[in-house]
Amino acid sequence: MGRVGPLLALALAMVALDGPAAAADPLAGISDVVSEPLAGGRHVRLVTAHGPVHAWIPGDYRSERAGIALYVHGYFTDVDRAFTEHKLAEQFRKSGRNALFIVPEAPAGGNQVVAFADLDDLVLQVREALAIARPWGPVVAMVHSGGYRTARAWLDCPNLDQVILLDALYGDEEAFSRFVHRPSKSLVVVGADTLRWTEPFEREARRDLTVRALDQLPGDPAHIDLAARAAPVLYLRAQFTHMDLVESDKAIPILFAASRLGPVFARPSAAVAR
Numbered sequence: 190m191g192r193v194g195p196l197l198a199l200a201l202a203m204v205a206l207d208g209p210a211a212a213a214d215p216l217a218g219i220s221d222v223v224s225e226p227l228a229g230g231r232h233v234r235l236v237t238a239h240g241p242v243h244a245w246i247p248g249d250y251r252s253e254r255a256g257i258a259l260y261v262h263g264y265f266t267d268v269d270r271a272f273t274e275h276k277l278a279e280q281f282r283k284s285g286r287n288a289l290f291i292v293p294e295a296p297a298g299g300n301q302v303v304a305f306a307d308l309d310d311l312v313l314q315v316r317e318a319l320a321i322a323r324p325w326g327p328v329v330a331m332v333h334s335g336g337y338r339t340a341r342a343w344l345d346c347p348n349l350d351q352v353i354l355l356d357a358l359y360g361d362e363e364a365f366s367r368f369v370h371r372p373s374k375s376l377v378v379v380g381a382d383t384l385r386w387t388e389p390f391e392r393e394a395r396r397d398l399t400v401r402a403l404d405q406l407p408g409d410p411a412h413i414d415l416a417a418r419a420a421p422v423l424y425l426r427a428q429f430t431h432m433d434l435v436e437s438d439k440a441i442p443i444l445f446a447a448s449r450l451g452p453v454f455a456r457p458s459a460a461v462a463r
Contacts, residue, residue, distance in 0.1 A: 263334025
């Protein structure tokens with residue numbers, strides 16, 4: 190991984206993927222920026238006042254149709270370990286989605302505060318550091334385990350369209366219910382270790398929302414039909430363990446591929462992208 194010094198070098202590296210740069214002061218508030226090719230795209234690690242952030246852009250990224258995908262790790266790890274050990278760039282690439290992929294630092298335990306409570310500010314910092322225009326497609330946040338606390342802080346952001354709770358409902362049910370009751374919002378809930386919360390949440394949601402449920406995570410996103418994808422609440426009972434959901438490619442690529450995010454123009458080699 191090579192350190193990028195002058196702003197121009199970083200901007201030129203990203204322009205090839207996105208088009209003209211659109212930031213007046215791209216490194217404001219950011220103390221360090223490191224860039225490298227990774228998984229057929231461009232990976233950048235930022236050090237901000239709130240902690241490190243990883244960002245990845247697919248090689249086939251096109252800003253005019255792009256969305257924003259976020260992933261928040263759970264407890265007992267940090268963003269650097271999660272990004273590397275769980276191969277998050279590679280997993281997102283397998284989803285075949287055309288999006289700016291952002292992975293911010295998050296609490297490693299219940300005694301730590303949420304690092305990035307302002308979703309708009311997080312996206313702005315990443316976009317300025319990468320010198321790219323704001324993607325105006327859907328904004329989808331996937332959170333694992335204790336990452337639900339960060340998602341909870343983002344629920345009032347008008348730009349957030351969809352939340353994927355990857356075995357991450359440990360409370361705050363009313364907040365997530367209020368979110369999904371707003372127009373054009375949707376929630377995907379995956380239950381494994383969290384069944385004591387997810388099962389009652391599904392039953393309660395059925396009172397006044399359309400809920401689709403699957404008894405397991407499919408191995409192919411095509412098996413999540415359009416009705417399930419369009420439902421305000423999609424509930425999946427996981428046949429995998431809490432950590433297998435993130436350490437393998439059995440959940441993250443499938444769920445992003447079935448999300449509101451659109452596909453890249455050129456289909457990747459991984460069969461999961463549909």
